[in-house]
Amino acid sequence: MTIWGRKTSSNVQALMWCVGELGLAYERHDIGHKYGGNDTPEFLAMNPNGTVPVLRDGDDEPLWETGAILRYLAGRYADDRFWPQDPAARAQVDKWAEWSKINIALKFTAPVFWRVVRTAPRDRNSALIAEALAVLGKYLDIAENRLAVGRFLCGDDLTLADIQFGHCLYRYFDIAIERPDRPALRRYYDRLAARAAFREHVMVSYEDLRVL
Numbered sequence: 001m002t003i004w005g006r007k008t009s010s011n012v013q014a015l016m017w018c019v020g021e022l023g024l025a026y027e028r029h030d031i032g033h034k035y036g037g038n039d040t041p042e043f044l045a046m047n048p049n050g051t052v053p054v055l056r057d058g059d060d061e062p063l064w065e066t067g068a069i070l071r072y073l074a075g076r077y078a079d080d081r082f083w084p085q086d087p088a089a090r091a092q093v094d095k096w097a098e099w100s101k102i103n104i105a106l107k108f109t110a111p112v113f114w115r116v117v118r119t120a121p122r123d124r125n126s127a128l129i130a131e132a133l134a135v136l137g138k139y140l141d142i143a144e145n146r147l148a149v150g151r152f153l154c155g156d157d158l159t160l161a162d163i164q165f166g167h168c169l170y171r172y173f174d175i176a177i178e179r180p181d182r183p184a185l186r187r188y189y190d191r192l193a194a195r196a197a198f199r200e201h202v203m204v205s206y207e208d209l210r211v212l
Contacts, residue, residue: 003028004043005052006035008209010109011066012053013202014167018070020197021158022077034208067101067164074160081157093161096146096153100165103139108168112136116175120211133177140182147184151191158195166192170203 003019003026005012019026031037032052039050046062047054055069056062057076063069074083084090111132115124143165146153153161169189173179192198 001026001058002056004031004037004046004054006030006032007201007204008033008206009052010105010113010167010171011051013204014066014163015053015055015069015073016201017167017197018073018160018163020201021082021163021195022073024073024077067097070097070160070163078160081159083160093154093159096159096161097164099139100153100161104136104143104165105168107132107136107139108172112177113171113175116177117171117206117210129177137180140185143188144182144185147188152188162192166198167202170198171206 001019001024003012003015005015005028007013007016007028007030009032016028029037031043031054037043038047038052043054044050046056047064049064051064053066053069054062054064055072057072063072071083083093112129115129115132143153150156152158153165166189169185169192173186173189193203
């Protein structure tokens with residue numbers, strides 16, 4: 001299994017966390033940001049969007065789009081707890097996975113993380129950051145209520161939904177922002193941070209991305 005994508009990419013981190021949880025052997029190449037390489041003819045032949053991650057499993061056709069890659073790995077390598085075979089049970093996991101991508105990852109990464117870390121201090125707009133945090137907070141409140149009644153988003157076992165949701169939380173809890181008290185979310189994050197694959201692949205320094 002070959003993976004293209006730098007370890008500081010949040011999407012790559014989601015993929016690598018999944019690979020780690022499933023115990024899969026892989027070879028990863030740093031591509032994108034300071035490493036470049038995502039605009040070469042060879043890379044664009046695999047992914048015409050020029051984005052990471054890209055995964056190729058053996059001689060199969062390369063895969064791009066993180067959600068699709070995660071579902072491929074879950075369908076091929078995971079057990080029924082991680083991504084159920086039963087359509088109704090699987091739909092519950094997919095529901096929270098899609099919710100996480102749309103309402104957490106997309107509302108945190110560019111609106112908050114980029115404005116706090118990938119923007120020079122002199123150029124930061126505190127009002128825009130506060131506004132983005134207020135929007136994000138409404139969805140984190142939904143997660144708080146959900147996690148108050150279960151160890152993970154879909155019950156007592158880690159699932160694909162937690163990969164899509166939880167990979168944002170290291171940066172959320174680490175960057176310099178105001179965070180309202182959400183005890184269930186904090187317990188959930190601490191639970192994730194105790195997992196070896198999360199520590200290795202998600203709790204990665206983002207100093208290379210910081211603009212001074």
